[in-house]
Amino acid sequence: MSTPQWVRALKPGSPQGSELLEQERSNSNVNVDALSHFLFTKEGIARKQRVLKVLQSEKVFDKSQNYFAGRIDRFETALARAKKLRQLAVRNGWTQDDRLTANELISEPGPYGLHESMFLITLRDQGNAEQHEKFLRPAEEYKYIGCYAQTELGHGSNVRGLETTATWNADDKTFTIHSPTLTASKWWIGSLGRTANHAVVMAQLIVNGKSLGPHPFVIQIRDMKTHEPLENIHVGDIGPKFGYNTMDNGFLLFNNFKVPHISMLARFSSVDPKTNKYSRPSSPSLIYGTLTWVRSTIVMQAGGVLARGVTIATRYCAVRRQFQDRDAPEWEKGENQVLNYTTVQIRLLPLLATTFALHFTGKGMMALYAASQKKMSQDVGKVGAPERGPGPEETHSGSDLLADLHATSCGLKSLASYTAVEGLEVCRRACGGHGYSSFSGIGPWYADYLPTATWEGDNYMLTQQVARYLLKSARSVLKGNEATNDTTAILSNFLSRQDTGAAFDILGNDSELVAAFAWRAAFLTFEALKHRDEQKKPWNSLLVDFYRLSRAHSQYMVVKNFYETLQASPDSSDGLDPETLGLMHKLFRLYALHTLEAEASEFYTSSAVTVRQIQLARTNAVMKLLEELRPHAVRLVDSWGFPDWQLDSSLGRYDGKVYEDMFHRASELNPLNRVTVDPYPDSPTLFKKNEASALKSKL
Amino acid sequence: MSTPQWVRALKPGSPQGSELLEQERSNSNVNVDALSHFLFTKEGIARKQRVLKVLQSEKVFDKSQNYFAGRIDRFETALARAKKLRQLAVRNGWTQDDRLTANELISEPGPYGLHESMFLITLRDQGNAEQHEKFLRPAEEYKYIGCYAQTELGHGSNVRGLETTATWNADDKTFTIHSPTLTASKWWIGSLGRTANHAVVMAQLIVNGKSLGPHPFVIQIRDMKTHEPLENIHVGDIGPKFGYNTMDNGFLLFNNFKVPHISMLARFSSVDPKTNKYSRPSSPSLIYGTLTWVRSTIVMQAGGVLARGVTIATRYCAVRRQFQDRDAPEWEKGENQVLNYTTVQIRLLPLLATTFALHFTGKGMMALYAASQKKMSQDVGKVGAPERGPGPEETHSGSDLLADLHATSCGLKSLASYTAVEGLEVCRRACGGHGYSSFSGIGPWYADYLPTATWEGDNYMLTQQVARYLLKSARSVLKGNEATNDTTAILSNFLSRQDTGAAFDILGNDSELVAAFAWRAAFLTFEALKHRDEQKKPWNSLLVDFYRLSRAHSQYMVVKNFYETLQASPDSSDGLDPETLGLMHKLFRLYALHTLEAEASEFYTSSAVTVRQIQLARTNAVMKLLEELRPHAVRLVDSWGFPDWQLDSSLGRYDGKVYEDMFHRASELNPLNRVTVDPYPDSPTLFKKNEASALKSKL
16 A cells, blocks of 8 residues: 555654654763673674674565564564574574574574574483484584474473383384374474474383383484475474464374484483393483573573563653643643653553563573582582472482572572563553554564463472472571571571561661561561471462462562672672662662562561551652652663664654654555455455455565 | 374373363352353343354354464454344344344454444434434445544544544535644554444544534545545554454544535534534533443453453363372372362462452443433433543532442443453463463453453553542542442541441451451542642652552452342342352452452551451461362353353363364364475475465465
8 A cells, every 4th residue: 555645744743752762861861881781791782783784684584574474474484584594604603692692683483493492402411422423413504403392282391291102122122102192292392393304202211111201312203305294203383372473383293103222312311222221310410400591591581571571661651642740730731751650650660670680680590500510510410409390399409509599590480481471561551552553562572472481390380399499498497507508598597586576677778678588588488387397288288378489589589689780880890880870779679669569468477577668668769769760761771772673663663753663564564455345244245456465475 | 284094093191171071060069050040141141042053054153264364364254254244133133232242252353343333323422313314324234334533643542632633614614634743643443444434533623713622523534336545535454463453453644634514423512504603512421421331341341251261271270180289199190180289279269259250340330320321311411520531630520420430430440451351361371381372262362352451541541530539539528528329438437437447357257358348448548638638749649549549449349249249149030049159159258358468468558457367368268268169160160151162262162172172273274284394494495385375365
């Protein structure tokens, strides 16, 4: 549809969005570049610019039809992009960091996604030298394209419940892979539906009639030339989803399918083809380490994921104007920027604080992970932290550092992904009606991010692991054992001060604010312990308490990490200037006090604070912080440094040309406007003219 | 893709979903039919059956490709369905109720949606006799197909800020309709994008250079034969949205477009073509009545909207099994039904209670509306309740009944739609990974329902109206005026007992539980009044408090309506049997106590309850109610009576054949499985085989 000349001549009503954002930026002196460097390092920012340039010069990455295309076309484009990305990586000699940056900028899941992550990682970590030669090399060269097939139609978090079997045949030295039921079908497997020709399949190993638990097998599933499924394999895409539709999540069934001995990944456990004997895993903790690492990256990313939504909503709420302030004098005409309303501020500014809180917590986790890796290489074999689902409750072994990392990663993964998911939706709604348009850029992003709350451990299931660890720590402290890490330290502190009481000065002193969070977590830990050990309550009846406990502990971790990052800033080489650091302290207080108020009843009950303090926190402290932070909101989101190309949002444009962009996309890019309808109920024709159908394969 | 024979022979792992649901139903003696009758009346249930049969016999309503199709195909199908529905309505002589039932069963917005609602209603309510003849008659016969164009690109809730102008031309007795800026473009207008040939356009009326505020004009926008836009009109679809993609929401711009005098809907206000004088609206309250009614229906529907999600999640959580209960004895093998975990119960069962709470509250609202209609016809002209956005704060006039209805409808619309939106997403996540599949039926339904939280008054904006009303009522009570309705009654009661204190027996007595909600709402009202009238705080600084206040008042209304419905049941002809009534009382308590606990800090602060009571409410009362209600969960959702055809959900099937249905849709209906990919990065081909492209126009 062509836009008539008289429409092209129109401008939005005044003031222009671009003027409003300019004004916002001139009203604050936050040093955006310095804050960006503090968040991402100079090197990280330069990388982003460099990769962005490469991507923007390739036509296949043009995003203008993303929001319009249907599933098949989106998948086709995503495949083309995945291929081009691989070519670019080879041609430009991209590092792993370069490739991750490219994925972030493109911002859509691609059909090579699971090949490039779990397939390669599993082959590398769990294959032996021979298997590296046979599987890993061709996989690294994209001759084998793979996926990681664990989850089944009837079995998610509980890996022990998997139904797919791998039975050792002593006679011909093969395994028979079999799906005995429909619920045994592999399901949700990324890159499997249409793309992969190989899969790492988790199956129950059976040797001499004895079931030995789930083990990984590398299996060719499609013909290397025709790409058709091999005989006795049924494989396909599982259909459309709420998001993630550029990915071909797949299903996979085996009908007594034989694979050779080498298919079983044998670094840690294996079947000896001569003796037909099975040998046990030497160190399951190394495997668990990978998943703990995955969770840490989820925490790290959650801040950035949320920051996209906050950036879009904050900029748009500075451009959008609705109603006059009812207390404004008569002579002050014009509508008020939506960002000036406290009902908008109370939704967006605490989320802005949360983006930094999660980012710093993620950084802290990565440091903890690096330390644990070092530690782990020192005591391989000592640790057996349970992975998914409830494991043994009382028999926790291994170093305190690893146990702490495992528990922390579970709780924080749950809190961080939940916070990002909820926060994105708050941002979308804060944009009013236009938030519902795909052009807002928030809805599609939210829909793609949602599964993070489920995968790598369901957010509810995971909290049991945190609770189990905290209960164990509390038992140790009660026995009089000395504190060996932060968790046992806060529990000991609580025990020693329990009778004299707490009374933290949450409004006057930042470290006391952190201490109040520690106190509440410790209180809930001992409450839960009482229920379990003294009152002998059933585990199932305590799950809700455990969920709250995990949340409380994780919120303490976030508050602590935020605080400690700011404390360390003046001593660091890329430290913040005093003014920006002062603002960051305000964001810290806003995050902490807003969270404290939302969870008020636990803080009362634990006597960490008084009712009066909470009231003051809400009516005075939080409202005052909103007022003080308001002028800096736009510059603070600018410091996250999202290029417009990455956001792909009319509402979140850096230049504030919101309405021009909305209109351009609707009037000029929208393929539905190429059909002319026959609107009358009794006429059999639907579309009188359908330019779109000819174009459909390109939509 | 064809499913091989060996796959067809597979069954899900035991126990079968069908067995599990049978077992659930045999473990409870809830009289499903009786409860259904109580909710919907026998007549309503018979109507649903009758209409369902008609729809299922028409091929165009087949839903099997709904989740797969792209935007243009979905819109095309929706248009075909809209036409067929109109034909069926004529052929079968359907009543308004029959048509609404058909829409509910089809469960997708259609291109005639705004024609059949706001366009016809506005012509009827605001047109004079001549205009009824000229516009309403042909519209009723679908010769004119219309929409209601109010919102603009730059202007949502604030109707006074609209930029489109309608200037009276005294010389040739016409109006010039004009869009002076890009932000003046009409936007989001349902049925406008591709379907309508007429629009009711809200524009700022200008007579003799004087601006007289927004008024409605009926305007032809497309040619009656070619359906192309008329000259100097630019109109089209606004593009894809998070949901609602079967609807063609549109934009519309005018370039000095002339319309005759009769275009201005003249029942309440008009321009005299002889004198060129404007006469004022005789009764704006009649217009506002329509929107109050729309809000009441939103409250009524919210219970049913949420009930779909609760039905799906409850059934699936009874079929899905994960992990063993860790306290279960060794000999008790097999995984546990997910519905047995308290972390699942605490999410789903309070929502189940909420479905009934909202349904009964909706019924109460409709009764109040009927009463107000009667009252209104008695005192036309006395009332000027402000519609959208902040109106005059101090000058509220009109009968107490109408003011109460208006405030109640605003607050409850906000609470009910918010609760349904949030609750649906909780249901989706409670389904674990499979909740993310479109086949869950929750995601698409959620996405289509979402805008309800924004339209007919943004959920945040609306709460200001509630607060304004409550403040006014409190001022009246403080002056010593007698209580004239429930709101002033609870405020008076609070004032008289304020000093002696409350101490409600929330755990032992249901009416005290209701009283605690009233107390908290009254407390917050007087707090807000203090801030505004004594401390003279700026209105903007109080918006967050107002939001909380509105929420508190609306929750009180819901608790009260739920309680009163159950109290009245034994005396009603279709009253519940004592056993089911007992269960409903438990659901009432669960809703009230769970809400009370979630909002604990306001209940403490107001001294309605003690900290100890809240603790007991959580750890004892709520957990015990979950245990008692758990066995009846499946039968309770059955009583909502959703046919499988309406739910269109693999997970929510009445017969529990969840996995069979998931598999069927993925393996047999999914068009993506008709393409074969060329997976290698260096090969230029993307799809080796593409059966789908030939079929695309049918997808």
